[in-house]
Amino acid sequence: xxxxxxxxxxxxxxxxxxxxxxxxxxxxxxxxxxxxxxxxxxxxxxxxxxxxxxxxxxxxxxxxxxxxxxxxxxxxxxxxxxxxxxxxxxxxxxxxxxxxxxxxxxxxxxxxxxxxxxxxxxxxxxxxxxxxxxxxxxxxxxxxxxxxxxxxxxxxxxxxxxxxxxxxxxxxxxxxxxxxxxxxxxxxxxxxxxxxxxxxxxxxxxxxxxxxxxxxxxxxxxxxxxxxxxxxxx
Amino acid sequence: xxxxxxxxxxxxxxxxxxxxxxxxxxxxxxxxxxxxxxxxxxxxxxxxxxxxxxxxxxxxxxxxxxxxxxxxxxxxxxxxxxxxxxxxxxxxxxxxxxxxxxxxxxxxxxxxxxxxxxxxxxxxxxxxxxxxxxxxxxxxxxxxxxxxxxxxxxxxxxxxxxxxxxxxxxxxxxxxxxxxxxxxxxxxxxxxxxxxxxxxxxxxxxxxxxxxxxxxx
Numbered sequence: 001x002x003x004x005x006x007x008x009x010x011x012x013x014x015x016x017x018x019x020x021x022x023x024x025x026x027x028x029x030x031x032x033x034x035x036x037x038x039x040x041x042x043x044x045x046x047x048x049x050x051x052x053x054x055x056x057x058x059x060x061x062x063x064x065x066x067x068x069x070x071x072x073x074x075x076x077x078x079x080x081x082x083x084x085x086x087x088x089x090x091x092x093x094x095x096x097x098x099x100x101x102x103x104x105x106x107x108x109x110x111x112x113x114x115x116x117x118x119x120x121x122x123x124x125x126x127x128x129x130x131x132x133x134x135x136x137x138x139x140x141x142x143x144x145x146x147x148x149x150x151x152x153x154x155x156x157x158x159x160x161x162x163x164x165x166x167x168x169x170x171x172x173x174x175x176x177x178x179x180x181x182x183x184x185x186x187x188x189x190x191x192x193x194x195x196x197x198x199x200x201x202x203x204x205x206x207x208x209x210x211x212x213x214x215x216x217x218x219x220x221x222x223x224x225x226x227x228x229x230x231x232x233x234x
Numbered sequence: 235x236x237x238x239x240x241x242x243x244x245x246x247x248x249x250x251x252x253x254x255x256x257x258x259x260x261x262x263x264x265x266x267x268x269x270x271x272x273x274x275x276x277x278x279x280x281x282x283x284x285x286x287x288x289x290x291x292x293x294x295x296x297x298x299x300x301x302x303x304x305x306x307x308x309x310x311x312x313x314x315x316x317x318x319x320x321x322x323x324x325x326x327x328x329x330x331x332x333x334x335x336x337x338x339x340x341x342x343x344x345x346x347x348x349x350x351x352x353x354x355x356x357x358x359x360x361x362x363x364x365x366x367x368x369x370x371x372x373x374x375x376x377x378x379x380x381x382x383x384x385x386x387x388x389x390x391x392x393x394x395x396x397x398x399x400x401x402x403x404x405x406x407x408x409x410x411x412x413x414x415x416x417x418x419x420x421x422x423x424x425x426x427x428x429x430x431x432x433x434x435x436x437x438x439x440x441x442x443x444x445x446x447x448x449x450x451x
Contacts, residue, residue, distance in 0.1 A: 027355045029363040034354045048363075056363045067359040071368050119370060128338065144370035144383055166366040177373030183380070186369025188361065195376065 005049040009057060013041040017055070029056025061159045064089045064189035066125035071145070073154070073187030074133065076116045084112060086120070089156070089189045092130050096120060100134040102142035110147070117148045117193055119185045148185055152195040153202045159190045161213045172212055175224040176205055180231065204231045 002016050003009060017026055017039060028034060031043040032055055041047070045059030064072070066088065074086035074094060084096045096118065101110040112118075120133035135145045165172050166186060173184060180201055185193040192209060196202045208227045212220050357363060372380040396403070402410075 025353060025355055027357050027363075029357050030360055034356070039354070050363065054357075054363055056357075056360065070359055070361060071370075126338075144368060144380060162369070163360055163364060163366060166364075166369050168365055168367060173369075173371055177371060181374030181376045183372040183376040184369065186371075188359075188366075188369075192369075197376075 003047060005047055005055075007047055008045070009041045009047050010044045011040075011042050015039040015041065015047070015055065024053060027054045029054065031057025031059055058163075059160065062190065063091075064159060066090045066094070066122050066131040067188075068122055068125040070125075070188040071119065071121050072133070072189040073148075073185055073191040073193055074118055074120060074189075075154075076112060076114055076118065079112075079114060086118060086133055088131070088133070088187070089191060090131060094120075094122070094131040094133045096133040096135070100136055101146065102136050102140065112147060116150070117152065117154060119145050119148055119187065119193070121145055148193050149183075149195060152183070152185075152193045153206065154191060154193050155206055155210075156191050157210055158213065159188070161210070162186060162188060162190055162192075165209060165212060170212075170217055170220065172209065172220050172224060175221065176208070176228065179228045180205070201231055 003013055009015075015032070026039075028039065029048075031041060031045060033040050033042045039055075041057060043057050043059045043061075045057040047055065048058050049055050066072075072088045072094075074088040074096075076084050076096075077087045077093065078085035082098055084098065085093045086096050088094050098104060098109050098112070099106075100120075100123075104110050118133070118135060120135050121137075122131055123134045124132040135142065135147070137143050137145075164170055173186075176182065181197060182201065182205060183195040184205075187193075192206075194202055194206055196205065204227050208224060211223060215223060360366060370380060371384065372378075375381065
């Protein structure tokens with residue numbers, strides 16, 4: 001019995017990919033592993049497929065494993081010499097060089113204190129080394145990365161919820177944005193930073209994001225509208 | 235010249251063979267055995283190397299240069315600390331470093347990638363799989379800087395869609411050609427027309443250059 005796309009899979013399952021032409025390449029996302037000529041599942045979840053050759057396993061997970069190139073939200077916990085230690089929720093704290101900020105030089109150090117929140121990109125995420133963060137792109141520009149303002153609210157959620165709300169099909173963040181002024185930073189490590197004009201709005205949007213975990217996209221729209229109406233009515 | 239006991243010859247043969255086929259070659263042909271006994275070497279490549287080794291052996295009193303160099307891995311450290319062995323020692327060190335770095339990046343650069351026959355590409359991140367957006371958003375002027383970048387991105391996306399449909403839009407094309415009308419017209423006009431045109435221009439020029447009396451006195 002073969003495994004189809006959108007089936008529930010468990011570790012050890014073997015996936016048969018269509019083998020029409022040998023030239024075609026397959027992209028194996030998270031949760032899949034190649035062993036000899038077989039593709040094995042390594043996490044339990046739902047098998048997903050995109051554009052005929054991209055496969056991955058959609059799983060429920062709370063522990064973040066750093067992956068190179070992802071943007072994460074971290075809290076500066078230590079300052080030691082040239083680097084900051086940043087807690088990104090992974091097994092090891094990430095390091096962030098003081099030179100990895102826009103316009104930073106040896107003389108002109110960025111003004112960062114312990115407890116500050118940064119939105120950064122993972123430059124290095126190797127098995128054996130500590131993850132390394134940067135707050136600039138390859139051109140030395142800040143872009144969307146960098147230090148976040150102090151008056152925000154941080155909360156943690158599961159990694160699959162993050163993927164759900166960052167999916168282009170999910171309109172949750174935009175729906176709130178059309179009615180309520182707010183600033184948000186969503187890290188792939190399951191941390192969300194939120195800044196609004198009042199505490200009520202922060203609580204409203206925050207709990208709406210957390211409630212979206214077990215709702216399909218259509219119900220999310222209705223739930224958002226209810227929250228917006230309540231907030232406006234107050 | 236350092237003499238090497240005959241019991242080490244087997245080791246030297248292995249080392250010399252590794253030397254000839256650089257590390258990349260070994261990865262390209264993983265199924266090939268690294269060590270092949272001397273009397274079994276039949277392929278032209280092996281014959282060639284055998285000849286080379288033999289000629290080297292004649293030159294160097296029974297030990298080929300390859301062998302001598304690779305003997306360093308096993309010779310006592312006292313020899314390597316000698317002054318004249320310095321370069322060889324550095325080389326051995328470099329090789330060891332390269333091996334270590336290869337082991338370190340084995341999860342990034344797989345052996346299949348080196349072989350160039352990899353059918354599967356491993357993507358450890360969900361972001362490209364699900365086309366996730368980067369989660370930094372701002373609305374209604376809460377963070378003008380982020381909103382400006384969001385707007386630029388939106389425009390870039392729209393342009394990308396436009397470009398997919400047509401390289402140059404109809405309006406741009408029409409604008410471009412309307413500026414060319416005069417230039418192309420002149421090309422087909424006679425000399426008399428040219429002169430008329432120039433006179434016209436000169437009249438305009440004199441008109442422009444005319445002195446205007448200041449009115450404020």
